[in-house]
Amino acid sequence: MLAAERRDHLLDLLAREGKIVAKDVAAGLRISEDTVRRDLRDLANEGLCQRVYGGALPVSPAVVDYGARQTVAPDGKRKVASVAAGLVRPGGVVILDGGTTALAVAHALPRDLACTVITHSPPVAVALLDHPQAEVLVLGGRLFKHSAVTCGAAAAEAARNVSADLFLLGVTGVHPEAGLTTGDAEDAAMKRALAARAADTYVLASSEKIGTASRYRVLPWEEISGLVTDEPAHNPVIEQLTAAGVDVLPAGAPSPSSEVSA
Amino acid sequence: MLAAERRDHLLDLLAREGKIVAKDVAAGLRISEDTVRRDLRDLANEGLCQRVYGGALPVSPAVVDYGARQTVAPDGKRKVASVAAGLVRPGGVVILDGGTTALAVAHALPRDLACTVITHSPPVAVALLDHPQAEVLVLGGRLFKHSAVTCGAAAAEAARNVSADLFLLGVTGVHPEAGLTTGDAEDAAMKRALAARAADTYVLASSEKIGTASRYRVLPWEEISGLVTDEPAHNPVIEQLTAAGVDVLPAGAPSPSSEVSA
DNA sequence: ACGATACATGCAGAAACGTGCAACAACAGG
DNA sequence: CCTGTTGTTGCACGTTTCTGCATGTATCGT
Numbered sequence: 001m002l003a004a005e006r007r008d009h010l011l012d013l014l015a016r017e018g019k020i021v022a023k024d025v026a027a028g029l030r031i032s033e034d035t036v037r038r039d040l041r042d043l044a045n046e047g048l049c050q051r052v053y054g055g056a057l058p059v060s061p062a063v064v065d066y067g068a069r070q071t072v073a074p075d076g077k078r079k080v081a082s083v084a085a086g087l088v089r090p091g092g093v094v095i096l097d098g099g100t101t102a103l104a105v106a107h108a109l110p111r112d113l114a115c116t117v118i119t120h121s122p123p124v125a126v127a128l129l130d131h132p133q134a135e136v137l138v139l140g141g142r143l144f145k146h147s148a149v150t151c152g153a154a155a156a157e158a159a160r161n162v163s164a165d166l167f168l169l170g171v172t173g174v175h176p177e178a179g180l181t182t183g184d185a186e187d188a189a190m191k192r193a194l195a196a197r198a199a200d201t202y203v204l205a206s207s208e209k210i211g212t213a214s215r216y217r218v219l220p221w222e223e224i225s226g227l228v229t230d231e232p233a234h235n236p237v238i239e240q241l242t243a244a245g246v247d248v249l250p251a252g253a254p255s256p257s258s259e260v261s262a
Numbered sequence: 263m264l265a266a267e268r269r270d271h272l273l274d275l276l277a278r279e280g281k282i283v284a285k286d287v288a289a290g291l292r293i294s295e296d297t298v299r300r301d302l303r304d305l306a307n308e309g310l311c312q313r314v315y316g317g318a319l320p321v322s323p324a325v326v327d328y329g330a331r332q333t334v335a336p337d338g339k340r341k342v343a344s345v346a347a348g349l350v351r352p353g354g355v356v357i358l359d360g361g362t363t364a365l366a367v368a369h370a371l372p373r374d375l376a377c378t379v380i381t382h383s384p385p386v387a388v389a390l391l392d393h394p395q396a397e398v399l400v401l402g403g404r405l406f407k408h409s410a411v412t413c414g415a416a417a418a419e420a421a422r423n424v425s426a427d428l429f430l431l432g433v434t435g436v437h438p439e440a441g442l443t444t445g446d447a448e449d450a451a452m453k454r455a456l457a458a459r460a461a462d463t464y465v466l467a468s469s470e471k472i473g474t475a476s477r478y479r480v481l482p483w484e485e486i487s488g489l490v491t492d493e494p495a496h497n498p499v500i501e502q503l504t505a506a507g508v509d510v511l512p513a514g515a516p517s518p519s520s521e522v523s524a
Numbered sequence: 525a526c527g528a529t530a531c532a533t534g535c536a537g538a539a540a541c542g543t544g545c546a547a548c549a550a551c552a553g554g
Numbered sequence: 555c556c557t558g559t560t561g562t563t564g565c566a567c568g569t570t571t572c573t574g575c576a577t578g579t580a581t582c583g584t
Contacts, residue, residue, distance in 0.1 A: 003572070004314035005281055022530080032574050037531070053530065053581065112280065122384035122400060129407050132280050132320070138384060138412050140402025140420050145391050150400050154423075158402050158416075265562075284540080294564050299541075315540065315571065 001029065007039055012111045014049055014058055016082070021055040076206040076230045076251075077101050081108040083251040084168050084204055084228045088115055092165045095194050096124050098149030099170035101204040103127060109134065118162050120150045120190065137162065144187060151186045159193040167198035171218055174205045174227070176240045178213035179220045188216040200225040202249070207231040210238065221246060263291065265301075272301055276311055276320055283317040338468040338492040338513075339363050343370040345513040346430050346466055346490045350377055354427045357456050358386050360411030360449075361432035363466040365389060371396070380424050382412045382452065399424065406449060413448040421455040429460035433480055436467045436489070438502045440475035441482045450478040462487040464511075469493040472500065483508055 006029065014020055022040065026033040044051040050059050081104035088094045091114060096102050098121030106117075106127035114133040119125055120141065128136050139162075141155025149155075169191060173181035180203060182188050195201045201224045210231045226247030231238055233250055242248050263271075268291065276282050284302065288295040306313040312321055343366035350356045353376060358364050360383035368379075368389035376395040381387055382403065390398050401424070403417025411417075431453055435443035442465060444450050457463045463486045472493045488509030493500055495512055504510050 002281060002283065002314055002316045002319070004312075004316075004319055008319075033530085034532095034575080035573060038573085041532095120402075122387035125384035125405055126388055126410070128405070129410055132407070136405035136407075137416075138400065138402045138405055140382075140400045140412070140417075143387055143390070143398035143400055145394070145398075148388070148391055150402070154399075154420075155402075158420075161416075295540080296542095296565080297563060300563090303542095 001031075003039075006031075006035075007043065008111075010036075010039055010043065010056075011048060014056065016108055016110065018078070019055060019057055020049070023054070025055075076208070077104045078108070079230045079251040080204055080206045080228050081105040083249055084202065085109045087166060087168070087202060087228075087249075088113065089165070090114055092116070093118065093163070095119070095162070095164045095167040095198050097121065097168060097170040097191065097194065097204070098124065098147050099204075101206055102168060102170045105168055105204065116164075118164055120155055120159070120194070121148060122150075123148050144184065146184065147187055149187065149190065151184075151190045155190055156193045159190070159197055162197055164198040165200065167195050167201040168204055169195060169201055169218070169224070170204045171214075172209060173213040174203065174209045174229075174237070174241075175211060175213040176237055176244075178217065180218040180224070181214040182216055182218055183214045185216050188218045191218045195219055195223060203227040205229040205231070210235060263293075268293075268297075269301055269305065272298075272305065272318075273310060276318065281317060281319050282311070285316070287317075338470070339366045340370070341492045341513040342466055342468045342490050343367040345511055346464065347371045349428060349430070349464060349490075350375065351427070352376055354378070355380065355425075357381070357424070357426045357429040357460050359383065359430060359432040359453065359456065359466070360386065360409050361466075363468055364430060364432045367430055367466065378426075380426055382417055382421070382456070383410060384412075385410050406446065408446065409449055411449065411452065413446075413452045417452055418455045421452070421459055424459055426460045427462065429457050429463040430466055431457060431463055431480070431486070432466045433476075434471060435475040436465065436471045436491075436499070436503075437473060437475040438499055438506075440479065442480040442486070443476040444478055444480055445476045447478045450480045453480045457481055457485060465489040467491040467493070472497060 010020060022033050022036045026036045040049065040051055040056045043049045047059060049056040077100065080101060084105045085108035088109060093116040096105060096117050096119045102121065103123050106124045109131060111131055112133050116135040117128055118137045118139065120139040125136055125138050128134050139150055139155050139158040141150030141158065142152040144151045171180045171182050175181065182191065203224055205227050207230050210229060221244055226249055227241065228249045228251055230251040233248065238248060272282060282302065284295050284298045288298045302311065302313055302318045305311045306318065309321065311318040339362065342363060346367045347370035350371060355378040358367060358379050358381040364383065365385050368386045371393060373393055374395050378397040379390055380399045380401065382401040387398055387400050390396050401412060401417050401420040403412030403420065404414040406413045433442045433444050437443065444453065465486055467489050469492050472491060483506055488511055489503065490511045490513055492513040495510065500510060
């Protein structure tokens with residue numbers, strides 16, 4: 001592995017996970033901790049990370065005007081996005097919805113993951129520009145500015161010509177009775193069209209969405225494979241969904257790792 | 263093996279694997295590491311790769327990144343973009359190319375201008391999100407990451423279904439004999455397809471493009487209506503173009519443009 | 525306060541680097 | 555056909571850079 005490549009890897013790790021533990025990286029890459037420490041020291045000198053005891057952290061968001069918006073993403077969305085990104089298999093084909101949560105998923109994808117991403121969201125496409133191994137297909141159409149996605153007849157038509165293993169669906173409301181909802185009729189139709197083209201559909205549901213409903217129904221529960229949320233499993237709504245047979249993937253607690261340090 | 267062939271091989275390797283290890287390439291091609299190093303040094307001088315200890319990496323994403331480049335858009339591009347934005351009539355339909363200069367045009371468009379913008383560039387689409395009066399049509403297709411535009415058969419197909427008053431074309435080279443050129447064959451084809459759908463085609467040519475040529479021809483002079491540049495009119499290349507009947511719109515000096523129409 | 529862990533520094537071997545040089549091929553001109 | 559020129563390639567040499575280990579110091583958690 002080239003030294004510069006290692007450096008990129010560290011920055012990538014920092015962006016995706018929000019921290020670096022020198023020991024873990026050294027073990028992961030089979031190199032000495034000294035080398036990792038030296039790299040981190042250099043990166044810190046260039047202002048690309050903040051050195052702390054045991055590893056490094058991102059520089060304060062105010063300084064990173066460049067990637068500011070992605071770091072501003074609320075913690076809940078970051079966690080959901082991280083778990084959802086893990087659903088994308090190397091070599092797999094995923095349809096990525098629009099919206100801020102889906103955008104966070106794009107940012108959370110490992111930079112060197114070889115996969116195909118289909119999206120009707122220009123911001124998602126832009127976010128994937130620096131993922132050299134990701135094949136990106138953009139679905140064209142009329143730009144719906146509120147959600148920053150393409151929609152309309154042309155977009156629906158384009159959607160009919162693709163298929164995928166997985167659809168990561170963003171919605172504005174997740175409600176036991178109302179199902180999955182969003183605020184625009186055309187947007188809802190587009191999401192349905194996309195869901196129809198994927199073998200599995202997983203919903204990205206950060207906690208503020210749980211229990212709320214918007215005007216337009218996207219899909220009923222039966223047509224989705226699962227849901228990723230940072231809401232605790234004991235939330236009544238979540239329990240209800242679990243009982244209804246929805247595969248709920250928790251994104252909240254990094255739970256069982258406590259015994260590792262012990 | 264020819265030297266040029268070797269050079270292509272290196273670039274290809276860089277594109278496919280994201281890195282080059284000098285030692286491995288030398289062993290693979292049965293040539294000395296010195297030769298590989300020399301090649302890499304040359305490629306780096308041409309800005310086609312980034313030299314690092316042990317090999318080379320693609321040009322640093324930070325340098326290529328559009329988000330970064332748009333904020334540091336050179337003065338020349340800003341001037342060109344400003345003049346080009348003036349070519350868009352209220353209620354008109356314009357096709358906006360990809361690339362940093364076209365992106366600068368998107369930013370230069372008055373925020374309340376009511377017009378229709380057709381683009382195959384996700385960054386341009388994103389830039390127009392806060393233009394409430396602008397109707398934006400995105401042409402879908404496979405994302406070509408280097409230029410951040412969609413291309414390929416799907417994009418060309420989508421292009422066939424639109425027409426416009428004006429096409430604002432970005433290129434990498436503007437040369438009296440070579441014509442308008444760019445660095446990628448598919449990208450060139452897409453630009454041709456777009457030019458065919460517009461009544462008028464104007465070239466965005468900030469001064470650093472003037473007099474240079476890239477590998478792939480986009481269009482001959484006869485097929486464009488004009489050219490916007492911040493290069494002074496007395497530049498030999500510009501004079502040659504003017505003599506050839508190209509409508510040159512100056513973006514450098516705020517001076518009267520009387521002689522342009524003459 | 526103590527042990528454990530992380531750290532900075534110096535050092536040495538290894539690897540990569542740049543440069544100069546010579547051998548060689550391609551080419552132009554006589 | 556010969557010859558001088560130019561450009562490329564591989565080798566040799568000395569230099570720089572990188573990396574892991576050892577040492578002693580600083581910091582953390584208990």
